Amino acid sequence: xxxxxxxxxxxxxxxxxxxxxxxxxxxxxxxxxxxxxxxxxxxxxxxxxxxxxxxxxxxxxxxxxxxxxxxxxxxxxxxxxxxxxxxxxxxxxxxxxxxxxxxxxxxxxxxxxxxxxxxxxxxxxxxxxxxxxxxxxxxxxxxxxxxxxxxxxxxxxxxxxxxxxxxxxxxxxxxxxxxxxxxxxxxxxxxxxxxxxxxxxxxxxxxxxxxxxxxxxxxxxxxxxxxxxxxxxxxxxxxxxxxxxxxxxxxxxxxxxxxxxxxxxxxxxxxxxxxxxxxxxxxxx
Amino acid sequence: xxxxxxxxxxxxxxxxxxxxxxxxxxxxxxxxxxxxxxxxxxxxxxxxxxxxxxxxxxxxxxxxxxxxxxxxxxxxxxxxxxxxxxxxxxxxxxxxxxxxxxxxxxxxxxxxxxxxxxxxxxxxxxxxxxxxxxxxxxxxxxxxxxxxxxxxxxxxxxxxxxxxxxxxxxxxxxxxxxxxxxxxxxxxxxxxxxxxxxxxxxxxxxxxxxxxxxxxxxxxxxxxxxxxxxxxxxxxxxxxxxxx
Numbered sequence: 387x388x389x390x391x392x393x394x395x396x397x398x399x400x401x402x403x404x405x406x407x408x409x410x411x412x413x414x415x416x417x418x419x420x421x422x423x424x425x426x427x428x429x430x431x432x433x434x435x436x437x438x439x440x441x442x443x444x445x446x447x448x449x450x451x452x453x454x455x456x457x458x459x460x461x462x463x464x465x466x467x468x469x470x471x472x473x474x475x476x477x478x479x480x481x482x483x484x485x486x487x488x489x490x491x492x493x494x495x496x497x498x499x500x501x502x503x504x505x506x507x508x509x510x511x512x513x514x515x516x517x518x519x520x521x522x523x524x525x526x527x528x529x530x531x532x533x534x535x536x537x538x539x540x541x542x543x544x545x546x547x548x549x550x551x552x553x554x555x556x557x558x559x560x561x562x563x564x565x566x567x568x569x570x571x572x573x574x575x576x577x578x579x580x581x582x583x584x585x586x587x588x589x590x591x592x593x594x595x596x597x598x599x600x601x602x603x604x605x606x607x608x609x610x611x612x613x614x615x616x617x618x619x620x621x622x623x624x625x626x627x628x629x630x631x632x633x634x635x636x637x638x639x640x641x642x643x644x645x646x647x648x649x650x651x652x653x654x655x656x657x658x659x660x661x662x663x664x665x666x667x668x669x670x671x
Numbered sequence: 672x673x674x675x676x677x678x679x680x681x682x683x684x685x686x687x688x689x690x691x692x693x694x695x696x697x698x699x700x701x702x703x704x705x706x707x708x709x710x711x712x713x714x715x716x717x718x719x720x721x722x723x724x725x726x727x728x729x730x731x732x733x734x735x736x737x738x739x740x741x742x743x744x745x746x747x748x749x750x751x752x753x754x755x756x757x758x759x760x761x762x763x764x765x766x767x768x769x770x771x772x773x774x775x776x777x778x779x780x781x782x783x784x785x786x787x788x789x790x791x792x793x794x795x796x797x798x799x800x801x802x803x804x805x806x807x808x809x810x811x812x813x814x815x816x817x818x819x820x821x822x823x824x825x826x827x828x829x830x831x832x833x834x835x836x837x838x839x840x841x842x843x844x845x846x847x848x849x850x851x852x853x854x855x856x857x858x859x860x861x862x863x864x865x866x867x868x869x870x871x872x873x874x875x876x877x878x879x880x881x882x883x884x885x886x887x888x889x890x891x892x893x894x895x896x897x898x899x900x901x902x903x904x905x906x907x908x909x910x911x912x913x914x915x
Contacts (some may be wrong), residue, residue, distance in 0.1 A: 408722045408731065410868075410876045411806040411850075510870050519851040521808055566680055566688050569875060609693045610807065610814065612722050614683060614728035636724055636807030644683040669681050669739065 387451040388501070391485070391525045394445040396592075397526035398522030401437040404513035404520070407636040410515070414615060415515035416631050416665050418496050418592060419560055421554060421648070422460035422542035426523045427498035429457045429477055429546050432469040436504035437514040439532070441497040442655070445487040457472070457488075459657060461494025476547035494655040517632060543579045554652060559648045559665040564619060567608070567640035575601055577644065579664055584626070590659045594631040596654065600624035605640050613637040615646035618664075628653060675702050677728075677750065679743045687743060689724040695816050695844075700804055705754060713749050714757040723880055724805050725814070763883040766848070766863055768797065768839050769894035771799055774862035779825055781841070782856055782897040793888055795819045796860065801846065801884040811850030811876045813858045815884060818846045828850045829854035837862045839886070856886025861886075864898035865908060883913055 390397075403416025417423035424434040450456075458465050458474050461486055465472050466487045472478055480486070488497060506515055509523050518524040526532070567577070578601045589596040590603070603624040603631035613619070617629045619639035628638070628645065630653075642666060645653065656662065675691055680887065682688040691699045691705075703723050720731040770793045772778060782789050783900050801815040805906055808814075815834070825839045829853065838849045840857035849855060850867035863886075869875055879882065889897065900906035 404718045405731075405733075407810075407875075407878075408729075409806060411808060411810045411812050413810075436829070510855070511875070518783075563681070566690075584897075609695070609725050611724045611727050612682075612827055614729075616683060616687060634808055635722060636805070641682075646684065646799045654796055669684055670852075 387453055388439075388532045388534060389449045389533070390526055390528055391449055391531075392445070393526050393528050394441055394443055394488070396442040398440055398516040398524060399437050399447060399507050399526075399532070400440045400515045401504075402435045403515055403631065404517070406513050406530055407511050407522070408612070409514040412511065412515060412520060412633055413634060415513070415517045415520075415592075417498065417515075418631050419460055419498070419651045420450040422496070422505055422550075422652040422655075423498045423500070424476065425548060426498050427461040429459075429475070429548065430500055430502045431499065431661075432454055432502065432504060434669040436500065438501075439499040439505065439526070441488060441499065443495060444491050446488045446495060448483045448486045448488070451482060451531075452534060452536055453482060453533060454480050456486075457500045459500070459550075460489075460497045461491040463488035464492050465489075472546060475550055476596055477545060493552070495527055495657045496654055501534045501535055506533040506535055518605070525539055552623075554598060555655045557652045557663060560653055560662045561646045561667045562618065562664045562671055563642040563646065563667060566611075567605070567620075567641045568642050570605060570640060571642060572645045576601070578602070580666060582664075583661050583663050585661050586656055590657060594630050594633055595628040597626045597628065599626075601626065607638045610636050610638045611641075613641060614644070616647070616650045617641045618643035618645070630654060647661050675699070676780060677706075679746060681736070681739050682729060686731045687736070687739070687746065689730070689746070693726050695725050695804070697802060699818070700802065700816075700881065702861055703728055706750055708756065708759065708882075709749050709752060709754050710746070712754065713752070715730075719768060721806070724807065729905045740781050740847055743862075759879075759881075759909065759915045761881050761883070761887060763800070763880070763913050764878055765885055765887050766865055767889040767893065767897055768861045768863045769889050769891060770796075770839075770861040771804070771891050771894070773891070774838070774861040777840075777858040778860050781822075784876075786823065786880045787821065792822065792860065795822050796841075796846070797886045797888050799829040799885075801886075803878050803882045803884060805880050806876060806878075809853055809868075813847055813867070813878055813884065815846055818844055824847075824858050826856040830854055834859065837864060837867075837913065840861055862894070864894050864901055865906070866901055 400417040465647040516524045585598040587596045619627045801817040804814045834855040839861040842857035
């Protein structure tokens with residue numbers, strides 16, 4: 387078990403999401419940065435869909451109440467285990483009573499703590515990803531105890547580690563495909579989308595990121611249609627909203643761009659006041 | 672006979688969007704639902720979800736679609752196939768609603784605005800048969816078509832931060848039931864004791880696109896009794912099969 391001594395602003399258990407229930411209005415959810423979460427699971431020899439703890443902006447203290455193999459990946463929050471600095475992206479062996487402290491991120495936004503065998507939390511509609519009104523729990527609070535599968539010994543992959551490309555965290559370009567309504571935009575609007583350096587507003591969370599700079603817009607709303615994580619909506623006021631993993635399944639604003647899977651991962655490691663530019667790429671047909 | 676010529680577009684690398692003329696129209700819905708059944712019938716395992724809205728279908732695949740234009744051609748030929756599978760039953764669900772002023776907090780305002788008595792509003796709302804077009808916005812939120820034009824009411828200028836689960840509301844030309852507590856801008860006219868999204872059930876959402884809904888007015892006493900039965904999971908919704 388893992389006991390939460392202090393919890394940062396937003397911590398939740400996530401796997402790769404709840405696929406296949408969009409037709410019931412259920413968001414996909416899942417880890418925001420799937421690249422970092424998969425990497426941690428691979429290092430532990432877990433299935434890549436195994437549940438991990440997603441910690442937003444660090445500042446968290448956890449106590450291990452079992453002997454465990456863990457990996458910390460994603461945003462570098464200068465992790466310390468019982469007051470010793472430990473490495474990110476490396477298999478660590480912790481003993482009963484060990485304390486993990488995560489500080490402020492040096493880079494990135496979301497840190498993942500993966501454990502061998504994953505978290506033994508409830509599975510709803512095929513997924514362990516927490517989401518309000520779907521799973522009983524949706525937010526880790528101070529004092530919570532998270533069940534993990536007991537581990538007998540440290541057998542596998544001791545000290546296995548990988549080096550992560552820093553580009554993943556400070557990418558200047560976010561790759562996008564044309565969205566379904568891209569062709570309704572004027573050439574001027576299309577160029578604005580490509581050439582503007584956009585800033586992430588403070589209005590950013592697991593549902594979506596609102597951007598600061600606006601695009602001149604005469605398109606109104608449209609008849610409600612499907613949206614996906616990574617869809618960039620253009621609102622009548624000209625504000626852009628990038629939908630993220632917890633987004634609703636339908637929306638009524640023109641869908642002008644669609645982030646690549648990798649771009650969603652990269653954007654989720656950015657936060658308030660970070661800047662980036664969209665880079666239009668072709669579908670690999 | 673297929674009377675439409677839907678258009679096909681890639682939507683990211685994992686999905687294909689198929690679009691019909693952009694309007695709320697029962698003929699379009701029926702064409703969409705027939706196509707959906709055909710896609711399921713000819714399904715390949717790589718499809719993880721098929722989501723329809725008023726005038727579109729989004730097919731989500733389990734990974735990057737290789738040769739997306741081949742896949743689009745395949746879908747186009749499926750659209751033209753005659754459907755030889757068994758059609759799913761269409762149900763008409765009877766949804767109890769208590770229009771008591773305690774729940775219908777916007778009834779008085781609408782009554783003034785529309786120059787209709789509260790009794791007339793309730794009558795107009797509960798006399799109609801509504802069609803479920805799709806589920807979206809929130810888990811279990813049914814988008815219903817068929818609201819009487821006299822009840823068309825703009826959304827509130829400032830959305831409420833908290834609309835209770837079960838609230839029955841009108842937003843523009845649409846009406847619906849909030850399946851879970853949520854923020855919301857629709858005008859609230861009543862409350863249903865029925866659960867529209869129940870993860871403990873094998874079918875978390877009883878209704879599906881194409882089904883019909885009628886609202887049955889109940890008094891406070893009946894409301895409370897049904898609510899109690901819902902907690903015990905003993906309440907049986909009344910439904911009938913609608914034949915085409």
